[in-house]
Amino acid sequence: MLDKRMTAADIVAQLSDGMTIGIGGWGPRRKPMALVRELLRSNLKDLTIVAYGGADVGMLCAAGKVKKVVFAFVSLDAIPLEPWFRKAREAGQLEVLEVDEGMFQWGLKAAAFGLPFLPTRVGLGTDLAALGGLKTVTSPYADGETLIAMPALKLDAALIHVNRSDWRGNVQVFGPDVYYDEWFAKAAAKTYVSCEELVDRMEDHYPDDAQFNLFERCFVTGVVELSGGAHPSSMPPHYGWDMKAFKAYADAAKDPGDWSAVADRFVGATEADYLNSFGGKEAVAALPLPIF
Amino acid sequence: MTDVTLAELCIFAASEAFRGNGEIVATGVGPVPRLGAGLAKLTHTPELMMTDGECYLVEQPVPLGPRNYDDRKKAGYLPFSRFFDSAVWTGRRHAMVTPTQIDRFGQINLSQLGGTHKQPKTQMLGVRGFPGNTIYHPNSFFFPSHTTRVFVEGEVDMVSGVGYNPAKRIAGGNYSGVALKKIITNLCVMDFGGTDNAVRVVSLHPGVTFQDVQAATGFPLEKGDLVETPLPDADALAIIAQLDPHNIRASVIKDNPPAQRVS
Numbered sequence: 001m002l003d004k005r006m007t008a009a010d011i012v013a014q015l016s017d018g019m020t021i022g023i024g025g026w027g028p029r030r031k032p033m034a035l036v037r038e039l040l041r042s043n044l045k046d047l048t049i050v051a052y053g054g055a056d057v058g059m060l061c062a063a064g065k066v067k068k069v070v071f072a073f074v075s076l077d078a079i080p081l082e083p084w085f086r087k088a089r090e091a092g093q094l095e096v097l098e099v100d101e102g103m104f105q106w107g108l109k110a111a112a113f114g115l116p117f118l119p120t121r122v123g124l125g126t127d128l129a130a131l132g133g134l135k136t137v138t139s140p141y142a143d144g145e146t147l148i149a150m151p152a153l154k155l156d157a158a159l160i161h162v163n164r165s166d167w168r169g170n171v172q173v174f175g176p177d178v179y180y181d182e183w184f185a186k187a188a189a190k191t192y193v194s195c196e197e198l199v200d201r202m203e204d205h206y207p208d209d210a211q212f213n214l215f216e217r218c219f220v221t222g223v224v225e226l227s228g229g230a231h232p233s234s235m236p237p238h239y240g241w242d243m244k245a246f247k248a249y250a251d252a253a254k255d256p257g258d259w260s261a262v263a264d265r266f267v268g269a270t271e272a273d274y275l276n277s278f279g280g281k282e283a284v285a286a287l288p289l290p291i292f
Numbered sequence: 293m294t295d296v297t298l299a300e301l302c303i304f305a306a307s308e309a310f311r312g313n314g315e316i317v318a319t320g321v322g323p324v325p326r327l328g329a330g331l332a333k334l335t336h337t338p339e340l341m342m343t344d345g346e347c348y349l350v351e352q353p354v355p356l357g358p359r360n361y362d363d364r365k366k367a368g369y370l371p372f373s374r375f376f377d378s379a380v381w382t383g384r385r386h387a388m389v390t391p392t393q394i395d396r397f398g399q400i401n402l403s404q405l406g407g408t409h410k411q412p413k414t415q416m417l418g419v420r421g422f423p424g425n426t427i428y429h430p431n432s433f434f435f436p437s438h439t440t441r442v443f444v445e446g447e448v449d450m451v452s453g454v455g456y457n458p459a460k461r462i463a464g465g466n467y468s469g470v471a472l473k474k475i476i477t478n479l480c481v482m483d484f485g486g487t488d489n490a491v492r493v494v495s496l497h498p499g500v501t502f503q504d505v506q507a508a509t510g511f512p513l514e515k516g517d518l519v520e521t522p523l524p525d526a527d528a529l530a531i532i533a534q535l536d537p538h539n540i541r542a543s544v545i546k547d548n549p550p551a552q553r554v555s
Binding site (some may be wrong): 004026053071072073074075080081085086089090092095096098099100101102103105106121122123124125126127128129131136138144145147148176177178179180182230288290291292 | 344345346347348354358359361371372373375380381402403404407408409410411412413414415416417418419420421422423424426427428438451452453454455457460461462463464465466467469470
């Protein structure tokens with residue numbers, strides 16, 4: 001049988017400097033943080049990060065891994081402004097493409113379908129087109145409408161955290177909202193998935209949940225079991241976000257304000273060290289689901 | 293009614309913005325807009341749709357603040373993963389939000405202040421969904437502190453939402469979905485019913501004068517048929533209290549003043 005199991009280190013070894021990497025999830029929710037932490041332990045640099053951003057974007061910017069960010073927002077919800085992203089922006093150290101949340105998923109869909117762009121009204125009448133160098137197209141039909149051509153957001157790789165997978169990459173994705181993970185998977189040349197639970201053959205374990213197969217296994221290059229791997233972001237129904245950890249992370253942007261002094265706390269030498277410093281997998285599993 | 297707070301008056305005014313909107317998603321971001329939408333649904337406009345703030349549609353607005361995770365009664369489903377398909381890009385939504393800046397054209401900014409786009413002086417949230425919201429569906433605004441820093445002279449630093457500025461409109465685009473409705477602040481209620489969609493004051497909160505509002509605004513305002521913003525009645529106050537059991541509304545406007553301004 002196809003066996004796509006890899007370690008987190010194997011996955012990061014597949015990435016290279018200058019790549020465009022999409023990160024699934026949304027703000028402080030369903031983020032593949034263990035894979036992001038593994039990336040932070042590597043020497044990778046000059047990355048273009050495409051994300052509905054949270055601490056993933058903040059940490060990678062703080063660590064100097066990022067050349068460019070494609071974003072509509074970067075936020076930790078209860079902490080509205082992601083402090084490390086803010087610092088990097090205000091230092092002028094990033095190239096950016098700022099787009100609307102809907103344009104963002106539209107760009108992923110264009111990439112998924114191999115199209116150069118998809119047309120949209122969104123962006124007209126704002127500063128987005130001028131700032132982002134976005135072009136317009138004219139409808140060839142009688143209406144002759146002018147539309148923004150949202151360019152495809154083609155990804156060299158996507159990182160996604162899911163609830164379950166089997167060795168072949170048959171994923172099952174639960175939780176009340178799966179955001180745009182499907183389109184990150186399809187927009188990427190290679191998609192690497194971490195999961196809360198890995199099984200050998202999905203059909204032998206959870207056949208009744210097959211409708212939760214958000215994207216098919218042809219879109220999955222590698223899988224790794226990393227339970228607790230979304231921490232400190234939320235991963236319903238397994239655990240909620242760790243707002244205390246986010247608060248400490250946000251406070252560190254002010255004092256000491258230097259990532260190299262605090263990276264150990266928020267990345268750790270290994271994933272096991274990291275999780276242990278937050279009370280282990282049991283403590284993560286006990287984090288209550290967020291109330292909105 | 294002397295014990296009615298200004299925040300409660302604003303919630304009542306916010307609910308009026310949703311009156312008769314029909315079967316659309318009413319999204320109130322922040323305590324006052326959210327309580328306003330909930331109050332509208334529970335009183336004059338029960339056909340409104342709304343979410344629990346996460347992804348489920350609810351027919352009973354969920355209260356603000358700590359509660360049990362499963363207290364909400366789910367009637368439908370509207371996750372982010374289909375929000376643009378179902379609500380935003382079909383125009384079936386009215387959002388009330390609080391941008392950082394707004395200008396005389398109704399252009400709004402949530403992205404950055406000062407500096408350049410490459411190096412902003414202050415990075416804020418990013419444009420989020422404002423560009424799409426403003427070109428596709430109705431929008432209203434709530435500002436807890438009406439000042440010239442919010443209502444700016446000239447244009448906003450980064451145009452994150454479409455307004456009625458002809459110079460910003462790329463020719464041939466379809467702007468028929470642009471519909472800016474109400475602006476509710478700690479001083480007054482305004483709309484875009486002035487000359488060429490200019491901002492117009494339509495009601496003044498008790499004890500506030502038009503001059504007070506103009507002095508706090510960075511551009512000239514038009515004057516509608518000014519009335520006093522109505523106070524919520526006892527039923528409305530009871531519903532507001534039920535939707536906000538932790539009195540989060542008391543923290544929205546500085547010092548939580550009464551609805552009647554003392555001069």
